[in-house]
Amino acid sequence: xxxxxxxxxxxxxxxxxxxxxxxxxxxxxxxxxxxxxxxxxxxxxxxxxxxxxxxxxxxxxxxxxxxxxxxxxxxxxxxxxxxxxxxxxxxxxxxxxxxxxxxxxxxxxxxxxxxxxxxxxxxxxxxxxxxxxxxxxxxxxxxxxxxxxxxxxxxxxxxxxxxxxxxxxxxxxxxxxxxxxxxxxxxxxxxxxxxxxxxxxxxxxxxxxxxxxxxxxxxxxxxxxxxxxxxxxxxxxxxxxxxxxxxxxxxxxxxxxxxxxxxxxxxxxxxxxxxxxxxxxxxxxxxxxxxxxxxxxxxxxxxxxxxxxxxxxxxxxxxxxxxxxxxxxxxxxxxxxxxxxxxxxxxxxxxxxxxxxxxxxxxxxxxxxxxxxxxxxxxxxxxxxxxxxxxxxxxxxxxxxxxxxxxxxxxxxxxxxxxxxxxxxxxxxxxxxxx
RNA sequence: GCGGGCGUAGCUCAGUCGGUUAGAGCGCCAGGUUGUGGCCCUGGAGGUCGUGGGUUCGAUCCCCAUCGUUCGCCCCA
Numbered sequence: 211x212x213x214x215x216x217x218x219x220x221x222x223x224x225x226x227x228x229x230x231x232x233x234x235x236x237x238x239x240x241x242x243x244x245x246x247x248x249x250x251x252x253x254x255x256x257x258x259x260x261x262x263x264x265x266x267x268x269x270x271x272x273x274x275x276x277x278x279x280x281x282x283x284x285x286x287x288x289x290x291x292x293x294x295x296x297x298x299x300x301x302x303x304x305x306x307x308x309x310x311x312x313x314x315x316x317x318x319x320x321x322x323x324x325x326x327x328x329x330x331x332x333x334x335x336x337x338x339x340x341x342x343x344x345x346x347x348x349x350x351x352x353x354x355x356x357x358x359x360x361x362x363x364x365x366x367x368x369x370x371x372x373x374x375x376x377x378x379x380x381x382x383x384x385x386x387x388x389x390x391x392x393x394x395x396x397x398x399x400x401x402x403x404x405x406x407x408x409x410x411x412x413x414x415x416x417x418x419x420x421x422x423x424x425x426x427x428x429x430x431x432x433x434x435x436x437x438x439x440x441x442x443x444x445x446x447x448x449x450x451x452x453x454x455x456x457x458x459x460x461x462x463x464x465x466x467x468x469x470x471x472x473x474x475x476x477x478x479x480x481x482x483x484x485x486x487x488x489x490x491x492x493x494x495x496x497x498x499x500x501x502x503x504x505x506x507x508x509x510x511x512x513x514x515x516x517x518x519x520x521x522x523x524x525x526x527x528x529x530x531x532x533x534x535x536x537x538x539x540x541x542x543x544x545x546x547x548x549x550x551x552x553x554x555x556x557x558x559x560x561x562x563x564x565x566x567x568x569x570x571x572x573x574x575x576x577x578x579x580x581x582x583x584x585x586x587x588x589x590x591x592x593x594x595x596x597x598x599x600x601x602x603x604x605x606x607x608x609x610x611x612x613x614x615x616x617x618x619x620x621x622x623x624x625x626x627x628x629x630x631x632x633x634x635x636x637x638x639x640x641x642x643x644x645x
Numbered sequence: 646g647c648g649g650g651c652g653u654a655g656c657u658c659a660g661u662c663g664g665u666u667a668g669a670g671c672g673c674c675a676g677g678u679u680g681u682g683g684c685c686c687u688g689g690a691g692g693u694c695g696u697g698g699g700u701u702c703g704a705u706c707c708c709c710a711u712c713g714u715u716c717g718c719c720c721c722a
Contacts, residue, residue, distance in 0.1 A: 214695095217713070269720050273646075291722085324720070325646075326713095336722055403719060419718075469721095489722060516722030545680060578675080580682035595680060609682070 218324075218332025228535040233364065233517060234317055237337045240360045244352065246315040246339050251295035253319065257285040263294045263502050264469050274322040288321035291469070292338045292514050293496065294503075300342055301505045311343040317517075329487040329519045338493075340512035342500065347444050350475045350495060351451035353511050357479055357491045358457050364520060365529040369479040369490055371458065374465035375445040376413070377433050378473045379498060385436035386412060396426050416464040432463040444474050471496045475511065481519075483526030490523055491515035537587030539630050542569035543579035545595035553594050556604070556622070560592075563623040565630070584609060589633050590626060 215221055222230060241248070257277050264271050276288035289295055296314055305312045317337045326332060339356060341349055354371070361369050377385060389412050397405060401420040408415065416427055437445065452459055459477075467476045476494035484490070493513025500508035524530075540560055544553040553569055560567040568586055570579045576593075583591040593605035593614075604622060607614035608629065617625045 214713070274720080320722075322721075326715090327717085328715070330721070334722065338722090406719090414720090486717065487721075492722065514722055519722055543681080575675085576680055577678075577682075582682085584682040591682080593681070597680080605681090607681075612682085614681085 216332070218326035220331065220333075224535065228532045229521065230517070232532045233520065234337070236363050237315075237317065237360055240356060240363060241315045241339070243359070244313070244339075244356050246313045246341075246356075249296055249299060249314045249316055250318070251289075251299045251316070254286045254288050255295050255298060257287040259294050259298050259503070260287055260290060263297070263471050263499055264291065274324050276321045276323055289318070290320055290322050292316060292318060292320065292336055293340060293471075293499070293510075293512055296340050296512075297342065297499055297503055297505075297510065301500065301503060306343070306500070306505055306508060309343065311341060311349075313339070313341045315339040320514075327487060328485050329516070329522045331518060335517040336514045337517060338512060338514040340510060342510040343508060345444075345497065345509040347447040347475075348451055350444075350448045350511055351455060351457075353493065353513060354452065354459075354475075354477055355455050355457055357477075357493070357513055357515070360515070361479060361491060361520075364524065365531070366481060366490065366520065366523050366527065368527065369481045369523070370460065371477065371479050372462035372465050373448070373452075373459050373475065373477045374462050375434060375437055375441055375474050376466060376472050376476050376494070377437055377441050381436055381438035381441055382433070385431065385433050388431045388436065389413065392430050393427070399426060411466075413466045417466050434461075434463055441474055448475060467492075467494055471499045471502065473497045477513070479515075481523040481526070484519065484523055487519060489516075490519050534587070536566070538566045538568045539588060540565055540567040540590045540592055540626060541579075541583035541586050541588040542567060542592045542594065543576060543583060544569070545576055545593075549594040549596070549599055552599060553592075556592065556594065556619075560623065560626065563627070565623070565626055589630060592622075592626075 257275070260275060261271050275290050278286060280286055296316065300306065300312055300314070315338065317335070319333050319335050321333050323332060324330065337360075339353065341353060354373070358371065361367075376382070390408070393400070393408060393412060393415060397408060399422070400408075400415065401418065401423050404415045404418050404420065404423050407418075413433070415423060416430060416432070418424065418427075434445075449459075449461075462478075465476055465478060472494040474495040474497065477492065478489050479491040480488045481490045482488070491513055492515075493511070495509070495511040497509040498507075499510055500506065542553045542557050542560075544550040550573075557567050557569050568588070570582050574582075580591065589609060591607040591609055593607060595605075598604050598616075601616065602619050603616045604619060605614050606617050606622075606625065606629065610633075
């Protein structure tokens with residue numbers, strides 16, 4: 211093999227795109243129900259945009275960004291996550307002045323230079339939403355409810371929702387101190403990874419997968435005990451809204467987020483069939499974010515959901531909603547050069563009449579063309595040969611029943627449409643995609 | 646970035662205790678029907694056995710490196 215796609219990237223081939231379209235449509239439908247409008251931002255931004263907001267210490271900024279200089283020497287980076295670019299666009303286009311609450315959604319690729327693993331890629335695709343401009347916990351509930359709705363529609367009803375509050379700049383510093391005070395004496399006994407986290411992100415230690423760490427930190431202070439009044443109230447009201455909405459959740463006191471910008475609400479939907487990369491949709495509130503990008507103090511909240519992960523979770527659950535891509539209505543088969551030439555113009559006419567049509571190129575036997583017609587999934591085959599040409603007609607063959615008839619050429623579009631309509635009213639026994 | 650598994654046809658995989666022409670099923674193409682698809686039969690194309698180096702009379706097989714992939718860790722969607 212001469213060339214392969216770069217490590218951690220993958221091609222989405224024609225036999226898979228129908229499934230991607232299906233998933234995108236599931237998402238778009240929910241965006242309409244909840245009133246989120248699509249935004250499309252550049253695939254790269256000034257590196258500052260991400261460095262500023264994700265936190266200089268986060269792994270994403272430290273070692274996972276695709277950063278490069280353009281010809282003028284400015285530093286640009288491929289988007290590693292969705293929120294930063296959206297907020298940048300929000301400010302640049304003055305939505306803060308024109309939309310009291312901006313409800314935005316996107317479907318876009320993200321890029322991270324990390325070691326590929328199951329359901330983790332260097333280029334992956336996320337659907338996501340952001341709501342910028344309100345601190346109301348009802349909005350947190352809407353965002354989480356959106357996530358639940360989307361996953362349910364996709365068929366992943368078994369995903370478990372965890373929520374937590376990670377506090378705010380008022381209460382987190384005190385908690386961080388208390389946590390570090392607790393961890394200090396344990397430090398030598400913690401895993402290597404956690405020793406490193408002690409400085410960079412001590413809250414992550416609570417989330418460690420190391421069993422020894424888990425035991426040692428069983429009685430560690432948790433953020434919930436240190437929440438300021440405002441954060442406490444916010445978290446309580448969120449839970450009430452979720453209960454009112456019949457959304458099942460569990461409070462995970464150790465749930466944290468990797469990016470520095472999160473405040474208050476953090477949440478994750480996990481799927482059991484995925485192995486180590488089991489988070490299928492995750493997000494949280496980021497009330498200090500807009501300010502960090504130079505805007506006025508503006509609260510915001512959103513989530514991202516990895517499409518590759520959702521598709522793998524679907525596969526693990528045996529959800530296979532789409533059988534195949536679009537099929538032509540009509541397949542034109544010809545015999546002889548004159549008929550082939552004529553077939554080309556018939557094909558063009560059918561298409562102008564709105565009938566999806568194909569034909570065979572190169573000189574293939576009729577048998578081979580019929581085989582192609584069969585595999586194309588077309589309902590009708592149109593046969594053109596010397597007989598038809600001399601009579602000014604075409605043979606129209608209904609592929610399911612093998613019935614066929616001569617049709618005058620000027621009758622053709624009308625007759626073909628009639629036959630196709632009849633088929634649609636009484637759908638044949640083809641394996642219908644399950645909804 | 647760290648540790649382990651795997652890499653044989655388009656796909657799923659067999660195989661060689663190191664030995665000459667590397668196999669199957671599916672798929673693809675053609676013929677069996679010089680104007681008719683699905684089933685069946687017959688035939689065909691398609692492989693530098695991931696790549697590079699080493700050991701050997703001889704390597705797809707053993708060793709090393711490298712690339713890719715996969716599982717776990719870090720981190721994350």
